[in-house]
Amino acid sequence: xxxxxxxxxxxxxxxxxxxxxxxxxxxxxxxxxxxxTESGExxxxxxxxxxxxxxxxxxxxxxxxxxxxxxxxxxxxLAGYVTVDCETPERAxxxxxxxxxxxxxxxxxxxxxxxxxxxxx
Amino acid sequence: MxxxxxxxxxLRSLAPQxxxxxxxxxxxxxxxxxxxxxALLAAALQWPGDGVPANPRGWLLTVATRxxxxxxxxxxxxxxxxxxxxxxxxxxxxxxxxxxxxxxxxDDTLTLLFLCxxxxxxxxxxxxxxxxxxxxxxxxxxxxxxxxxxATMAQRISRAKQRIKATGARFGMPPxxxxxxxxxxxxxxxxxxxxxxxxxxxxxxxxxxxxxAEAIRLARALHALLPxxxxxxxxxxxxLLTDARRAARTDGGGLLIPLTEQDRSRWNAAEIEEGxxxxxxxxxxxxxxxxxxQAAIAAVHAEAARPEDTDWPQILSLYKLLSHVAPNPMVTxxxxxxxxxxxxxxxxxxxxxxxxxxxxxxxxxxxxxxxAHLLETAGDLPAxxxxxxxxxxxxxxxxEKRYLETRAAGLNGEKTMRxxxxxxxxxxxxxxxxxxxxxxxxICGGVYDAEAYSALASLLADRYMVVxxxxxxxxxxxxxxxxxxxxxxxxxxxxSRLLSALAADPAFVYAQEPAYVFGNSSxxxxxxxxxxxxxxxxxxxxxxEPPLLPLxxxxxxxxxxxxxxxxxxxxxxxxxxxxxxxxxxxxxxxxGAQDGATEGEAxxxxxxxxxxxxxxSPEILEMFARIERNTGFFIGYEVPSFGRHELDLDALRxxxxxxxxxxxxxxxxxxxxxxxxxxxxRLGVTVQRWPGGHGGFGTDAKSFADRxxxxxxxx
Numbered sequence: 001x002x003x004x005x006x007x008x009x010x011x012x013x014x015x016x017x018x019x020x021x022x023x024x025x026x027x028x029x030x031x032x033x034x035x036x037t038e039s040g041e042x043x044x045x046x047x048x049x050x051x052x053x054x055x056x057x058x059x060x061x062x063x064x065x066x067x068x069x070x071x072x073x074x075x076x077x078l079a080g081y082v083t084v085d086c087e088t089p090e091r092a093x094x095x096x097x098x099x100x101x102x103x104x105x106x107x108x109x110x111x112x113x114x115x116x117x118x119x120x121x
Numbered sequence: 122m123x124x125x126x127x128x129x130x131x132l133r134s135l136a137p138q139x140x141x142x143x144x145x146x147x148x149x150x151x152x153x154x155x156x157x158x159x160a161l162l163a164a165a166l167q168w169p170g171d172g173v174p175a176n177p178r179g180w181l182l183t184v185a186t187r188x189x190x191x192x193x194x195x196x197x198x199x200x201x202x203x204x205x206x207x208x209x210x211x212x213x214x215x216x217x218x219x220x221x222x223x224x225x226x227x228d229d230t231l232t233l234l235f236l237c238x239x240x241x242x243x244x245x246x247x248x249x250x251x252x253x254x255x256x257x258x259x260x261x262x263x264x265x266x267x268x269x270x271x272a273t274m275a276q277r278i279s280r281a282k283q284r285i286k287a288t289g290a291r292f293g294m295p296p297x298x299x300x301x302x303x304x305x306x307x308x309x310x311x312x313x314x315x316x317x318x319x320x321x322x323x324x325x326x327x328x329x330x331x332x333x334a335e336a337i338r339l340a341r342a343l344h345a346l347l348p349x350x351x352x353x354x355x356x357x358x359x360x361l362l363t364d365a366r367r368a369a370r371t372d373g374g375g376l377l378i379p380l381t382e383q384d385r386s387r388w389n390a391a392e393i394e395e396g397x398x399x400x401x402x403x404x405x406x407x408x409x410x411x412x413x414x415q416a417a418i419a420a421v422h423a424e425a426a427r428p429e430d431t432d433w434p435q436i437l438s439l440y441k442l443l444s445h446v447a448p449n450p451m452v453t454x455x456x457x458x459x460x461x462x463x464x465x466x467x468x469x470x471x472x473x474x475x476x477x478x479x480x481x482x483x484x485x486x487x488x489x490x491x492x493a494h495l496l497e498t499a500g501d502l503p504a505x506x507x508x509x510x511x512x513x514x515x516x517x518x519x520x521e522k523r524y525l526e527t528r529a530a531g532l533n534g535e536k537t538m539r540x541x542x543x544x545x546x547x548x549x550x551x552x553x554x555x556x557x558x559x560x561x562x563x564i565c566g567g568v569y570d571a572e573a574y575s576a577l578a579s580l581l582a583d584r585y586m587v588v589x590x591x592x593x594x595x596x597x598x599x600x601x602x603x604x605x606x607x608x609x610x611x612x613x614x615x616x617s618r619l620l621s622a623l624a625a626d627p628a629f630v631y632a633q634e635p636a637y638v639f640g641n642s643s644x645x646x647x648x649x650x651x652x653x654x655x656x657x658x659x660x661x662x663x664x665x666e667p668p669l670l671p672l673x674x675x676x677x678x679x680x681x682x683x684x685x686x687x688x689x690x691x692x693x694x695x696x697x698x699x700x701x702x703x704x705x706x707x708x709x710x711x712x713g714a715q716d717g718a719t720e721g722e723a724x725x726x727x728x729x730x731x732x733x734x735x736x737x738s739p740e741i742l743e744m745f746a747r748i749e750r751n752t753g754f755f756i757g758y759e760v761p762s763f764g765r766h767e768l769d770l771d772a773l774r775x776x777x778x779x780x781x782x783x784x785x786x787x788x789x790x791x792x793x794x795x796x797x798x799x800x801x802x803r804l805g806v807t808v809q810r811w812p813g814g815h816g817g818f819g820t821d822a823k824s825f826a827d828r829x830x831x832x833x834x835x836x
Binding site: 001002037038039040041042043044085087112113114115116117118119120 | 243244245246267268269270272273274275276277278279280317320321329366370377378379380516517518519520521522524
């Protein structure tokens, strides 16, 4: 079963960390990624660039309209995601719990990925 | 089979034998497995060009052994243990050593299966390793089938092999006391592989569907090795019987089609035959295990040519046995469906309730989906809709989500109209059911048929099970013999027979309660006659303008008119008879005279959403064609006898059914309304006035639906 672990944190929070804290944060992420790779659970993942580079597309008067932003200073944003393929939902939650962003005020969302298989009802 | 396919088939069946031989000789499963993969790759590259060697097994064994030796050499060199290599030198030449003929290879396949399904591994690792080591599939193929990157799958397989190594498991059959347990694990892994392929939707996922073929191939191999094991036979039979439905289980767009709605002609007859033979035989000599029982259930489904031919009592008894042999909430879930089919949806819903507290199923989408289905059958549409939506939200399968959302959205009357037929003495009745809930029977008058009620029926279908039908001799309800004079009594009996048939069907729980009946014009006379004859079947009768001509003060005049109509029909045909009758009724001079609703009015009502300007729907246009055919039957065989019918007012007064008489606001003074007012007076009931004229059921369907809802009460 595949799960997407969505990483939310406050934009810019990394800049406020000390060098030692930053090293610890990235070191932990690296360790977890290495473990997931070795266990054969890692499907993929991406880190997202700063939200100031965001473009938002919405319909306005029935036509797509593009705006810059949103520029959210204090609120959490989606900073990246990791997709894992693991045996149980508990295991997915366990992986998410270890993500260091959680300790620094961020949070993780564990979302089951829709599969294309289905049984006759 | 093409040469390439034949070569691949050969390679894949040799893979486990070669691996087995290699592991027995050299011990290291981990290293041997890599070596065999490399040999398979080399064969896949060379054989198509060079041709399959004379001794393919020997060829693979030689190549794999060389790779293994190279591998050991380089490692040994690094560790300065060159001397150890000599012991692993392979025998020279490609000829297999004595004792390495097929039987040994076949035993090796079994040993390998046991090893790959080692309890130290997670199920997904067991699956991956089995497909590679026993199935001979490459990592890339397995990765594609499970939709993960190749690196992920490679890592999973490598981790699984390390695990096996770490447990110190030797290459050999597990001790006898562990065998049964290990065989169960093997069967489970094969079942997982099968399901992964079977549940994949068609189209872009053919890669994944290939897994079913692979699982069947492995199950066949296992069955050949252990022909005396009932569960192995059962699993193979279950796979064949399930796979037989593959082509019919999804539509062109990949949307799931439930078993009952599948085109059974698309089921694979050869697979059904083979699977059925296997399971029938196994059950004669083996104690029934879970796979055998599931296969037996699949076989019972497969033997039914139509869904309604399904032997549900037998399926239910098999589920009972299954829940005894292998108690499991998923079995209970399926059992609830069988219970519902045998004892009605409420019995099924009762059984489902026992699963609400089971943490394995509470919140599971299957529980909500089955509950939704049973609620829909029971007629509780709002609850069914809610349960379908809950199920759609909790599934992680996209096709299931689409299916469940479609079901929830489809629970409005118009879309779920179902047609049936009922054999009655002398005729076959066509009837239609919309929605679910307490039964509302609609009896049409005159030349019309079930379709004339489509607007009204759809409006009521969100709360009631609305049943409408073509009366005998009309439209789609043919008489057995030539046309003959009809009687209100016989038509009332038809209505009674229809209600009895619905009550006898366990699917319609509410139908066991007395029904609400609405009739218009001659349909109203039939409805009243039904209440007089069978009060136990009717809760309320709403009769809209019954043309009870014998009650009119000028009854003698009407007797003469009817005799004239009869004579004109015999001498001059339906057209002239109809014209005479229309003039006398003082309503219309078109075909639908007695029943008032002009074609324009009916179209307006029948088209439902459409206003008067809307073009009639194809269904309405078809109805017009039927009405034209009905007109001759109506004027020739219904009007004379129906018009003379004398209602038993005493019986009606004594009937337990509530009687409501309705007159149209726009049909004041017309003969049917005058007769209605007199009937109300005689029966001691008041007359309600509803919008529209004699055909108000079509022109003012919304008002009629609201007023009927008020009279019948919201369920």
